[in-house]
Amino acid sequence: MSLTVVTGSASGIGAATRAALLEEGKEVVGVDLRDADITADLSTREGRRGAVDAVLQRCGGTLDGLVLCAGLGPHVDDAERIVAVNYFGTIAMLDGLFPALRKGDDAAAVVVSSVSSTHITWDDNPLASVIESGDEAGVGPALEVGGEYKGQFAYAGSKNALTVAVRRRVAEWGAAGVRLNTVAPGSVETPLLSQGMADARYGQAIREFVAPIPRHAKPEEVATLISYLLSPKAGFVHGSQLVIDGGVDALLRPTRF
Template identity: 45%
Template sequence: MSTIAVTGAASGIGAAVCQHLEAAGHTLIRVDLRNADVNADLSSAKGRKAAVEQTLAACDNRLDAVVACAGVGVTAPSVGLIIGVNYFGVTEYLEGLETALANSGNGKAVIIGSVAGSHMVAQPHPMTAAMLEGDEARSRQIAEELGDPAAAYAASKYAVTVFGRRKSVAWGKQGMRLNVIAPGAVETPLHQASKEDARFGEAVKNFVAPMGRAGVPDEIADGVDFLLSDQSAFVNGSVLFIDGGMDAMVRAHTF
């Protein structure tokens, strides 16, 4: 079976993804801050480098897939941390593993984005532009000056989705695939923390999908299963919304 690296593996969506993949017989390389096969801090360049090096050592430079689940929300200790983990923690980790994925012959990756990323303003914010230019210091600086965790979260998820779609073009030419899942509200510890937050709790509780409930991690993991399977062999550069209709509710005419 395949060897698959999963970031953010210790809880929430990442833990559900690991349960699904392990049940299917895949070999996993779990990546998280602690209690994982690779313990690393994806919020810093040093931590990302360590995560890449340890993952490469664990897979002997041949990797079948990556699922980038690691992320932080609006309750993160700092606004800059949101940028560091949600964008650079994904992009630098994936880029560091490109050769190992190519060595498998048909490497695949799934980025866990967010429905919030599709709701960014029509003209990307300078914070987003800085991320897409690879300027971490500048994007963190803009985020800290703005001081709006919700804007930083949405911008980071928008930027990482753009990154994934751009990267999928080059990957496709090598027989590789990269797709993004955009969950809506999902019952995870991260979502619970947002609901309990004094600043954002009421808005989070009131933003309910047309289906009348939040998702559960297994429903997102089902989407990952599909995107890593042969059933999705011609799916590349796509954004799969698993959000109970949230995106359609907010922007039915934009897709």
């Protein structure tokens, strides 16, 4: 039976993806802080190492699918933790499980980025030099530029870096026969969004912004896209970022794509 690992499986998009894959008859191993097959804290080096080891033990070194959803929103007060989970936690799982995916059957991975990844460019990303050097300790000083809005810098910066990291792996992963893509959701009805809407700094802007399709996505709609990207139907889709945002990106950046 096909085996897929889903991080952030206890809530929101990860939980919906887990449910969709189970419905398709796949075996799913969830990774999260709680309520998961493997409990791990992806904000720490030890937690990431433990999660990779536990997955490898569980899957016997061979994996068919990987979905990296675990993440924190911009409202979280500890901005360094946002980067630790969203970027470093995701990349540790991606690279740590690549050898297992290489051995998998028509394997594919999907990283959940965000439309926020397009709100800055790599050239303007305050995290770029820290990430190039792999120096996680440099994240705090790099985020100082964000002042009161450090969380937004951490969020957009980490999501921009994730999309860049996926695109940079496209040659090696393609040659290994493992497809790798990102999805970039706009607002999705999950606890992360509810917490953002209740936040004193970001809440009003999130609540008042209306997408061309005037509602938030359901987590199940994002799960459907992820399931497609994992499937052989997406056999030539590789290194792509599929936006699922009710038209927001096209509205804000009609001439850039």
